[in-house]
Structures are given as C-alpha cells and as structure tokens.
Amino acid sequence: MAPALCANCNTERALIKRPKNHAKLCKACFIKVFEEEVHHTIISSRLFHRGEKVAIGASGGKDSTVLASVLKILNERYDYGLELVLLSIDEGIKGYRDDSLETVKRNAVQYDMPLKVVGYDELYGWTMDQVVATIGKKGNCTYCGVFRRQALDRGSKMLGIKHVVTGHNADDIAETVLMNLLRGDLARLSRSTSIVTGDSRSEVKRSKPLKYSYEKEIVLYAHHKKLDYFSTECIYSPEAFRGSARSLIKQLERVRATAILDIVRSGEDMARLVPRDTSSSCSCKEQKNAAPIALAEDDVGGCGSQNGRTPGNEMAAMDKQLRDNEVHEKFEIDVAKVISEGKKTGPEKQQWGLPTRNGNSATGAVGGQVLGNCERCGYMSSQATCQACTLLDGLNKNRAQIQI
Template identity: 70%
Template structure:
C-alpha cells in the first residue's frame, strides 16, 4: 500500500523525518526544511538588513547546504544580506586540497565571492607539519583552535560582520556530550548558544542549530547539491568519534535525544 504524505496527503511519502517520524513527500520536505531554518533565523534575530555575512565553506555537506539555503532564503525573504564564502585551507594533503575544488565549484554555482585563507599563510605551517611534530593524538583539538582563529582573520580580511557555520543539531549534541565527559562545565552553556563572538568580536551563528544531520544529507541528496563527502584523514583519531557513536546508539532508541542534548 502506498503511504501518502502526512502534510499534503496527495503525493507519495518518500522519507520519514527523524525528529518527528512524520512521513512526507519530497516537495513538502523541501518546504518544511527551508521554513524551519527561516524561523530559526527570524526567531533568534540572527541578522539585520545590510549585514555582510561570510558562510564558512569547507565543501562538505553541511556547508554546501548552508550556502544553498542562505542564498535561497536571502532572495526569497529579502533579508538584505551581502553574502560571501570563506574557506580555510588547513594544509591537509589529499583531503583539503580536493575539498577546496568543491568550494570553488560552489562559488561558481551560487555566484558568491570566495576568500580562502591558509594555515601556511597565517601561521607559516600546515596541519600536516603539526601532525609530523605532535603525532595523531589531539591533532583535531589543535586544528579546531587554529581554524576558528583563521575564520576570524579571514572575516576581518573580507570586512564582514558575521560568520555562519554549518554546525547542526547532531554536532552540538556531540559537543555537549564531550564537555560532560571532560567535566568541562564552563563550556556546556556556551557550546549550545546559537550566537557567539570570536576573538575579533565578529558574530558567529548556527542557522542549523535545530536541524538534524540526516535531514541535511537528504536535502543535499534530493537537491543533487555538489559536495565533498570524504572524511578528513586525521578524524578517525578524534575524541569526537566516541561521542558520535554513543549519540547514534541513543538516537536509535530515542530520536529526540539529539535536540534534548542541547538543553543539559
């Protein structure tokens, strides 16, 4: 028996939303996905008209969908934002050089200015150099700090007011778990905030704060977006991987656990 969309009740349902278990058609999925992100932006007053906003672009699914969504919503709802893409080249051979080719294609596809800053340019060494010195342990921690600083410096070069990142509900829930496991109480509240400020006081926000990773993947797949899907060669050694496995096991039993972890 064909299952009809739970929203329009006309088209055949082709997916089940992970956070609601509602079965919907492709057209309604596009609508609810985009509308929920629009409401997140409006309800949290993320932008004001005239803001110059840099989209942190890695070429991965999250940042590619973010670029597509930001351009779409900016035009549809007349946000009045001046959008650009900002990428960081960490200097990871066989990974970042390939993913930046995707970013360059995205720049053409979305007709947005692109700025690429590199660790080599900013710090006079690459992530490959760091790994040679310190080994594989904790290299993701180092990279995260350097990357945040690089985004801030790149934003200053671009003269932007605001950086948006593709951190989604799963990412935030993983970070909450990591901070609990580390006993880092100070970071618990900060890691769930939708708006923060970097060292340069440039605003950062997460329009995907309440968006499940599975839905981002489905949106990219159905829209046939161009993104880079290879995992960083150093990430298998990351501490975050343990939190991710635990969270996926928890989600299988209780799908709302991902959003629930944002309110420890």
Template identity: 80%
Template sequence: MAPALCAVCKTARALIKRPKNHAKLCKTCFITIFEDEVHHTIISSKLFFPGEKVAIGASGGKDSTVLASVLKTLNERHGYGLDLVLLSIDEGIKGYRDDSLETVKKNAIDYDMPLKVVGYDELYGWTMDQVVETIGKKGNCTYCGVFRRQALDRGAKMLGIKHVVTGHNADDVAETVLMNLLRGDLPRLSRSTSIITGDSRSEVKRSKPLKYSYEKEIVLYAHHKKLLYFTTECIYSPEAFRGSARGLIKQLERVRPSSILDIVRSGEDMARLVPGASSSGCGCKGKEDAPLTAEEEEVGGGCGSSAGRPPGGEMAAMDRQLRENEEAEGLEIDVAKTMASKQEPKRELPIRNSNSKPTTQQVLGNCRLCGYMSSQDICQACTLLEGLNKNRAQIQI
C-alpha cells in the same frame, strides 16, 4: 498495500520519513519544511540585519554546502538583504583539503558567491602536514581546532566582515553538550550551546543557523536538491572522544527520535547556570506556546517545535496525576513525625567539594603577541606555535 500519502499535502506520495519525528513527507514538502524551520530559527533568534555582510564557513562538506544553499534561497525568498561570501580555510592536508577546496570552488560558481581561501601556511607558517610530521598524529586535532577557529576570524577580518556563520547542526551541538558534561566544563557548555557567540567586545561574531537541524535531514536535503558536496573524512581526525559521544547519541536516536533536540535543550538550560551567560536557545524559546495545528503536530516546526514537546495526552495525564496526589495528601500519615521522638538526632553530612571555586565568566582581552581575542595573556594558537617553532629550531640544529 496502497502507498502512503504525504502528511502535509495529502496528495503526493510520501518518499521521505523524517528522522526528527518519523513524519512521512513527499520531496517537495520536506524541502519546504526544512527551509521554513531554518527561516524560523533565523528570524526568532534575530541572527541577521538587512544589508549585513556575512561569511559562510565553507569546507565543501554536506553541512556548509547545505547552509550556503539554504541561506541563498532564504535570502532571495524573504528579502534578508544579506551580502553572502564563502570563506574557506586551507589547513594544508594533501589528499583531503585540496580535493574539498575544488568542491568549494564549484559551489561558489553555482551559488554565484565570492570565495576567499585562507591557508594555515599564510597565517602561521605551518601546514597541518608539517605539524603532523613534527608532533605525530596524536593530539594533532588540538592544533588544527585552535588554528582553524582563529583562521576563520582572521579571514573574516581580511574581508571586512564581522559575522561568520558555520554549519554546526543539532547532532554536533548534542555531541558537544555530552562531551562538556563528561568533562564537567560548564563555562564551555554555555559557549558551545549558544546559537550566537561573540558580543560587542568581539571583533567577529558567529552563529549557527542549522543548530536545530538533524544531520540526517541535512543529508536528505542535499540529496533531493542534488547539491554537490565532499564526503571524505579528514585523514588526521580520529576524534575518539567525540566519536564516543556521537555513537551514544545515535543509539539514543534509534530509541527516541527527539533525543538529539532534548539533549540540545537540556544543554541550553544548564548553560543558564553560568553567571552572566546570555540566552543560548532559539528566540522563541520561553514564550507561551501557541496551539499547534494538526499538520504542525504531525511534521514539526521551527527549532524542532513539536518534535521535542510531549504530546497533549502526556501533559493531561501528568496534570491528572498531580491533582490525584493533592487529593490523597490529606489521607497520608507522616510516619517520620510519629517516630521522631524515638530517633537519634540527625547528623549533617559534610558537603562534597565545599572548597571548589564558583563558576565565573571569563574576561576577554587580547593576546599580547598576535592581538587575537583571548582570555589569557597569550592565546592558544601562539602558545602552540611557540612549541612548534622550538621543535623546528631543535631539528635544524
């Protein structure tokens, strides 16, 4: 059997089967399409402006490594005019973060980018090793998540940077959508699905250029570009709840490759139900779809493009079915009306959760202890630190 040819160039041998839509591509075309899709997301969502200084949240893992590589490539190719800096957070986990930081340092040399490392001990007076030693492994991810988010913002402020980009991919966003749906947390769903978080009130805004990129394709890109990244999982991070959502999404992906992007888009649509929520999707979403070329239908485009659209045959069948239903409507007999006189009066059922409070947008202010942006009088980080410091004082006594 002759080897399959690339669906785009039609000349080179296909070496890659895209996880997003199962299109068969050669190495060169896959790399080009991946970069073009990220470029489309950046341009359509207006993530950057010329001359902007941007910090890349670098952990040494595959996502942040690919993000740094792609941004450097696109910045040079399309003339974004960005000043890129690597910003890494040292949580203080021996045998994990110290090793991954070595990878980040090598990436800084390879990509010719300045590197800033900010440690938990410097900001909070605690390392994660000390936190786990004090509270145990149960619940330690809560501490690390809160500290890390604030540390990125503080590190950016140290550098005089007002924009941080992170390597969150489509799989990450889909997992978060499911988790927030299971919690019934619509306001958090709005924040987590937005491609840009932060507004004029925020000191540092964040964006996700890889929001529509599949995790498997990020791994393929790193492999074929021969990028150096760190693969070891955090020794304190079981992430049971997120792991369950991840497992469900992987099962759905095996049945329907577009499931990940479908979940992301559904999360974006539901996020619009939050009062005052801004647009959470790509800037091209909602515009009239331009006709797709044969190649675009085959391999997909920016923001997942055709990977999430139903093919034309399905739309035609749906339209035909709707017309048939309208034509048959005149032949139907409304049995309910003919039996209305024989039926008892309808009883209105009570509406559940009638006393529930409407969803409202949180009002951002500043923590009175550290000054960090918070919707509460005292931010989460200071609340957690207060408990840790009390435990330390009791132990010393």
C-alpha cells in the same frame, strides 16, 4: 497495501521518513519544511539585519554546502537583504582539503558568491600535515580546532566582515554537550550551546542557523536537491575524542529519535546554571520584540518543540520560584564552610575539606572569563597569550630541536 500519503499535503506519495520526528513526507514537502525550519530559527533568534555582509564558513562538506544553498534561497525568498560571501580555510591536508576546496570553488560559481581562501601556512607558518608529522595523530584535532577558529576570524577581518555563519548542526551541538559533560567542563556549555557567540567586545560574531537541523536530514536535503558537496572524512579525525561521542549519540538516536534535540535542550538548560550573560537557545519566547522578518503563525518551528511555541506564564513561574528560594534560604547550610571552620588544624582539615572550582569558593559559582587580547597577535583571549600562540610556541620549539 496502498502507499502512504504525505503527512503535510495529503496528496503526493510519501518518500521520506524524517529522522527528527518520523513524519512521512513527499520530496517537495520535505524540502519546504526543512527550509522553513531554518527560516524560523533565523528570524526567531534575530540572527541577521538588513544590509549585513555575512561570511559563510565553507569547507565543501554537506553542512556548509547545504547552509550556503539554504541561505541563498531564503535570502531571496524572504528578502533578508544580506550580502553573502564564502570563506574557506585551507588547513594544508593533502588528499583531503585540496580536493574539498575544488568543491567550494564550484559552489562559488553555482551560488554566484565571492570566495576567499585563507591558509594555515600563511597565517601560522604551519600546515596540518606538518603539525601531524611533528606531534603525531593523537591530539592534532586540538591544534586544528584552535587554528581554524582563529583563521575564520582573521579571514573575516580581511574581508571587512563582522559576522560568520557556520554549518554546525544539532548532532554537532549534542556531541559537544556530551564531550563537555564527560570532561566536567560546565563553563563551556554556554558557548557551545549558544546559537550566537560573540558580543560587543568581539570583533567577529558567529551564528549557527542549522543548530536544530539533524545531520541525517541535511544529507537528505543535499541528496534530493542534488547539491555538489565533498563527502570524504578528514584523514586525521578518527583518533578524535569527538568520534567516541558521535558513536554514543548515534546509538541513543536509534533508541529515541528525539535524543539529539533532547541533549541539545539539556545542554542549554545546564548552561543557564553558569553565571554568563549569553543567550543559549532559539529566542522563540521573545517574539514580542521586532524581528527582521515577521513570523507567520503557521511557520514550522525550527527548534522542534511545538513549532517553537511556549505554554506561557514563564515569568509568573520564575517569580514564584524566586520567592520560594528566599523562604527556604535560611534553612540552607554551606557544608564546605562549616567543615572548614570546624577543622582549622591537623590532618582532618585536609581529609574533610571539600574541593572548589574556579570562581568564588564561598558560593561555589563557576567564574566567567574576562576577555582581553593576546599580547602577541592581538586575538581575543582570556589569557595573556591566546591558545594559538601557545600551541605555536610548542610547535616551533619542537621544530628547533629537530633541526639541532
């Protein structure tokens, strides 16, 4: 049997079967298609503006290394006009982070980018090795996740940068969607599925240019581009809840190749049920607005749905839906209200009263958070004390008890 030809150029021999859609491509076409999909995601979502200084959250792993490489290439190819800086967080994990930081230092030389390293010890007075020694391996990822998120923002402020890009890929987003569903945490879906987090109230904006890129394709890109990255998994992560979600996602992907993007899209749709003013998807529908860089008609769609194009008539369909809702509204019955009014006294009220969640109990809407600043460190928080300070209180209390 003759070897299959590349589905894109029809001249070279196909060497790669894309995990996203099973298309057979040659090496050069795969690299080009991957880069063009990231380019589409960037311009359709208007992630950057000319002259912007952007920090790349660099861990030395495949995702951040590929992100740095692709952004450098696209910045030069399409003249984004960005100033790119590598920002790395040292969690203080011996045998893991110290080795990966050496990879980041090599990347800084290879990509000719400045590098800033910020450590947990200097920010919080704790390293992750000390945290795990105090609380054990269960639940330590909660501490690391909260500390790391705040450390990225603090490092950006040190550099005078207001935009951080991270290497979160489609697999990561799908895992987060699944975790939030399993926890029944609908309120977090909007933030976890949004390609951009942060608004005018935030000191630092975050974005995910690799949001629609499969993890397997990121590995293939790094392999064929011969990128220098660190591949060892964190020594404390096997106990994480995310590991269980990841295993389930991989099993679904074996059955259905598009399962990952399907979950991401489902998470975006469900996030719209939450009354938040946050964009949660690739802005392909908003192409009429001026983007930093013009999108050519033959560009490959980064979101995996017919090159990012939509069938149209969305506004007409929405208007019809709103009219139908108004017509049928008079037939709706608030069951919780009827039951609570009918059972004013006695044990029946406790038996039949329906539980409500945060927000307006009459409407059942999930309330949006009101952002402020932590009273201690000044970090953005919806509570008087941010999560990091709350966790540090517990750690410092444990340390004091141990010393006594």
